Amino acid sequence: MEVPLLVTDFLDRARKYYGDQEAIVATTGERFTYDEFGDRADRFSAVLQARGIEKGDRVAVLDPNTHYHLEAAYGIMQLGAIHAPLNYRLTxxxxxxxxxxxxxxxxxxxxxxAEKIEAVRDDVPTELFITNDPDAVEGEWEDVDALLEETDPEYDRPEMSEDDIITINYTSGTTGDPKGVCRTHRTESLHAQxxxxxHEITDDDVYLWTLPMFHVNGWGHIYAxxxxxxxxxxxxGVDAGQIxxxxxxxxxxxxxxxxxxxSMLGDYADANDVATEGENPMRVTAAGAAAPESVIEMVEEEFGWHFRQxxxxxxxxxxxxxxxxxxxIDEDSEERFALKKRQGIAPLATEVDVVDEDGDVVPWDDETIGEIVVKGNQVMDGYWEKPEATEEAFNDRREGWFHxxxxxxxxxxxxxxxxxRDKDIIISGGENISSIELEDTLFxxxxxxxxxVIPSPSEKWGETPKAFVVPSNExxxxxxxSADELTExxxxxxxxxKVIHRIEFVDELPKTATGKIQKFELREQEWEDEDAMVGEG
Known part of the structure; x- marks a missing residue:
């Protein structure tokens, strides 16, 4: 039997079996059951449909991790419209x-x-502007709570295919202008599964939203x-004390x-007497960068949480x-933190290879470097209206695999x-140096x-490592x-x-909203007086 995979199934299932169970603890202090969550999502769908939003139309959500984001996302997707979550730290x-x-x-x-949207209101195709506090925003914005209260929850849900685009997630822009990643009902559904x-998610889990919901739909957790x-x-947002x-x-x-x-939680716990768990045992998944072993050890040994990368x-x-x-991973071994820092193995129904320039798999010797390529049902169909970028992403070293x-x-x-990263590897005197290894050492x-750590121009070696360090006292x-002491x-x-002879102390590093360091900004700064980057880093 073939049944289409639709993201609307996730809320439908929760309403059917967990309708009277608590679904959301809101930042406002309100609490919503799955029946109430579903009703508000239905009303959001009805509001949009009454204003002419149809299947395939793009509707953006600019919101921190509040209940409004969850309601809006499902309200949009129930119409077959395309959910476009936006990074709230942009300009x-x-x-x-x-x-x-x-x-x-x-x-x-x-x-x-909302004021950031108001600033460009006349320059964008958007016609309907909704917020949760119009009195706090300049311009004509409609009140979402008033709209939901005055609108009946009835709407017409269109027929949808699992191959329909249902969300556009924009890349974080670590290498240039963001690209819209098109994800279908099928890719989202299988990824959430x-x-x-x-992540061993069960119905008695209590999930705390510290990861931005806009980031790849909260890694699929708005569904899962x-x-x-x-x-x-x-x-x-992220507030250590509140967490x-x-x-x-x-x-x-x-x-x-x-x-x-x-790291922020560790610093706060060092300075304050806090409970690191409630009645439930805690587990945490980290991503965006490889966690230093010292951080993993802190999380497991001091907090008592189970860590995974x-x-x-x-x-x-x-x-x-x-x-x-x-x-x-032997939990009693001394190498467990080093293993947990690794990115690990592929999930079910996913092929992941590390390949050389010819697309051949590198030896499993923990020494030979290659590029990670992936093939699976959770991989995007392509970039929004960027066929050339899509073609390049899937057909470099190995045809049909995402690079x-x-x-x-x-x-x-x-x-x-x-x-x-391919562009972050440091090629010094013909030797490849991993900036991640150097960063782990300094950490x-x-x-x-x-x-x-990035490549810095060197007359003698072509490139040499340079570290931008945020000191512990900020x-x-x-x-x-001193820089010399760190070099030693x-x-x-x-x-x-591999020794780092160039060190610059800074008060902060350029980062995306999800914590990824934007090394391209540091590279551009470091190489602005050069004709080209030797290793094209």
């Missing part, structure tokens, strides 16, 4: 580009960010957590985040691989470990709060350690050609 010019690129007809924007399996009938605990408070008061069992968030990309939903491999641009090695068990020093003018620290731990 008005960015929104001008995104809204025009996607041809967005309507937008829901949280009151805290993989997330449910490999809903469909399984678990509970969403919403937030308005610990929510964990204890709401008995949170699971959260996802970037490693930088875990996720590796992915916007184009893949994002799940490509995970270190949630209990049989491959990540990430360089990795593979150990004897098939667990991958990213060494660098081991207590005076280093954050770090990014004062680059008076750091608790790396000299004792690295091969001679």
């Amino acid at each position: 008005p010019d960015d929104y001008d580009y995104l809204l025009n690129d996607a041809g967005v007809k309507a937008i829901f924007a949280d009151y805290e960010y 993989l997330v449910t399996i490999h 957590v809903t469909g399984i009938g678990a509970k969403h605990v919403c937030t308005r 610990f408070e929510d964990i204890a008061e709401e008995d949170v069992s699971f959260l996802c985040c970037a490693p930088t968030v875990l 996720l590796y992915g990309a916007t184009e893949t939903g994002p799940l490509i691989s995970t270190s949630a491999t209990r049989r491959l 990540t641009g990430d360089l990795a090695v593979v150990n004897e068990h098939g667990m991958i470990s990213i060494q660098d 081991d020093h207590e005076a280093v709060a954050d770090v990014a 004062d680059p003018e008076n750091p608790p350690i 620290f790396t000299k004792a731990r690295l091969a001679g050609y």
